[in-house]
Amino acid sequence: MALNYSSPDFSDSPGRRTVARNYICATSPGGEIDASIITPYYDTEAFFTETFLSLQAQSLQNWEWVIVDDGSSDQESVQRLADLAAQDDRIKTIFQPNAGPSAARNTSFRNTVGRYVCLLDSDDLLEPTYLEKCVWFLDSNPEFAFCNAYSVVFGDEEYLWAVGFERGRAYLRANSGPPISVIRRAAYSDCGGFDESIRFGHEDWDFWLAMAKAGHWGYTIPEFLQWYRKRGNGRFAQIMKTDSTNLKFERLMHRKYEGLENNFPQPSRRQPEPYEAIDTQALVCNPIGENSKIRRIMFIVPWMVTGGADRVNLDLIEGMTSSGCDITVCATLAADHRWEHEFSRFTPDIFILPNFLAVSDYPRFLAYLIQSRQIDTVVITGSTLGYQFLPYLRAVSPDVAFVDMCHVEETHWMSGGHPRFGVGYQDMLDLNITTTENLSEWMQGHGADGERIKVMYTGVRAARATEDERYRMREAQGVPVDVPLIVFAGRICEQKRPILLADILKGVHDRGLEFRALIIGDGELKHQFEKLIGEYQLTDCVTMLGSIAHQQWLEIIAAADVLLMPSEYEGISIALLEAIASGCVPVVAQVGGQGEIVSPDIGILIPRGDNELPEYVDALHRLLGHPGVLQQMSNQCQTIAASKLSWKGMIDRFLLILDEAHTFRVNNPRSAITTQFGCELAAQAIECRRLGTAMDWLWNGEPQDPTADSELLTTSLETQAAAKLAIVLSQTWLGRKLIRNQLLQSIARHVLRRFGKQSQA
Secondary structure, eight states, X not given: OOOOTTSOOTTOOTTTSOOSSOOOBSSOOOSOOSEEEEEEESSXXXXXXXXXXXXXXXXXXXXXXXXXXXXOOOHHHHHHHHHHHTTOTTEEEEEEOOOOHHHHHHHHHHTOOOSEEEEOOTTOEEOTTHHHHHHHHHHHXXXXXXXXXXXXXXXXXXXXXXXOGGGGGGGGTSOOSOSOEEEEHHHHHHTTSOOXXXXXXXXXXXXXXXXXXXXXXXXXXXXXXXXXXXXXXXXXXXXXXXXXXXXXXXXHHHHHTTTGGGGOOOOOOXXXXXXXXXXOOOOOOOOBOOOSSSOEEEEEESOOOSXXXXXXXXXXXXXXXXXXXXXEXXXXXXXXXXXXXXXXXXXXXXXXXXXXXXXXXXXXXXXHHHHHHTOOEEEEOSOHHHHHTHHHHHHHOTTSEEEEEEOOOBTTSTTBSHHHHHHXXXXXXXXXXXXXXXXXXXXXXXXXXXXXXXXOOOOBOOOOOOHHHHHHHXXXXXXXXXXXXXXXXXXXXXXXXXXXXXXHHHHHHHTTOOOEEEEEOXXXXXXXXXXXXXXXXXXXXXXXXXXXXXXXXXXXXXXXXXXXXXXXXXXXXXXXXXXXXXXXXXXXXXXXXXXXXXXXXXXXXXXXXXXXXXHHHHHHHHHHTOHHHHHHHHHHHHHHHHHTTBHHHHHHHHHXXXXXXXXXXXXXXXXXXXXXXXXXXXXXXXXXXXXXXHHHHHHXXXXXXXXXOTTSSOOOHHHHHHHHHHHHHTTSHHHHHHHHOHHHHHHHHHHHHXXXXXXXX
């Protein structure tokens, strides 16, 4: 389960939790083993069973485990090892007289055959996707010789360790993390393995420096995927208490690796080359057993953040898993995936591609997952790269049904946003799913085949508050029980029109109505909105809460009276649906598909236009001034939510649409596409992304892609300014004439060369 790093649960370790998904190898791969785990074992306690279980639950099942019993004297420990090894023929045990953990690891290494070796001590644990991500990282990033991940330190001490091999030269001064890592076989041999003369500890520190001396270095995947057990009576803890021993070893390291400071390897993750070829061959062999229940579904999403579309994805995944489906989630953007832990409650099979893959390897990794998991349905929702890789995935996976899901057209972005992609790629999709009839009509108006579009309204769970719960929530927010409560929820940006929101609240206040308003959310216009609230003297009745947890939002909306959302555009807002389910009466803009949900008996729709401000104020005056009407509408809200907008109804509808997609795939198949053509289209997509990232950097002065290397384009500020000027000029006829003038081009090149030399000096 992905860690909630803002509030970690250190008791929820991989070896103890109920497994959300069992990965069972379908057949013995019969070929090369991907990962060999090497483990020294010496009188290990009962928690070794947890280490065993964490390996059994790995998503990469093509592994062997070579355990060297380093002269254990405790018979219970010896028997435990024998009993567990007998349960899995991939485990090999070797006994040797006590020679220390370094010698045990080297003995284990000499008896492995895997492409990579994984260092794992007998009391440490791995998250389910650890091995798979590390092996794929090394396949995708040949610049690095080894890798690991962020660590959860648990046991007698509990904390998160979010640093690793990026510290580079700092390893000359101190060790910077647990020894858990996946290593190339050749690199292990090159450095000579572990120094067997080091028996008192710190042998992993010496090992990493020996790697650096041999010209190898590693990478730490920015995910909490490994669990390092801290024991007060453990070997390392005892060593760290002896200052003289530590100081003596530090001095030894400084003498042994003198001069390494100036020759320390500094590999970096590569950036795409122009028109980089797409490799279609996956080196990993990992067939996972069939799901005999219903479906295996892959969701390709941009991210896992706190948004309405992400809430829909999360609800669908919860519903699919409760119906017996297996789910895989792939995110294509680098972002703060703060909801990953929510998704992992229903599946551990989650992959944030930028964290461990070069972008040119996204297509083959997605194809590998489809084959490995025997995926039968791919759902693309909100991911531009997901659409752009669709022809390739369709070419290599002809028996898979492909659908997309869209919520709202965004005419200000790419002439319609992802629904435009849904239209353009419809010939590669078996079905399109929209969450409003309005969006379906928009797509048909832009050329889509209406027979291939299915509408699925978003469903929500009812959450009516009891009188006691309503009182407690209002008391916590300082809102009297008898005062009407208005809420707004959403990103405070142009789409939500916060300036109009402030004007509406001022209008209601000027009418002499008593109310309180809670504003939930953050955004680029938050400070401007707060300033207006101050100028309008509304600070006593308007409270800014910022971003809050979803559960807190549900508690607030269940105790509120009116949802106010004067949006510029929407599909159907999730906040609107949750408000209706809670009995909170909506006063919202008549945009997108909101008119399909909000009828006159459950809320008030305000059409866009010059007169909308007074119409919003009038609507709120009618509701807040007539408690009986407000209560009647509140009751009707819950009635419609239980029928048209039920959570279970959404899940049933989604499964039905997936069945229809497979029927279309068989009875009305899409035109075939060759793998070669699919590769070319994927390469074109990656090239567009590369150029887009470069252009963003030139225009904004910094990479827009958080994974982009800061050295992708090394240009001076003057060069960036010249690039911006050239782009602006290119947008006019006179400007294009000036840009093409050879004399001016010559002068510009001379000036830029001068600035370049000055910046390098």
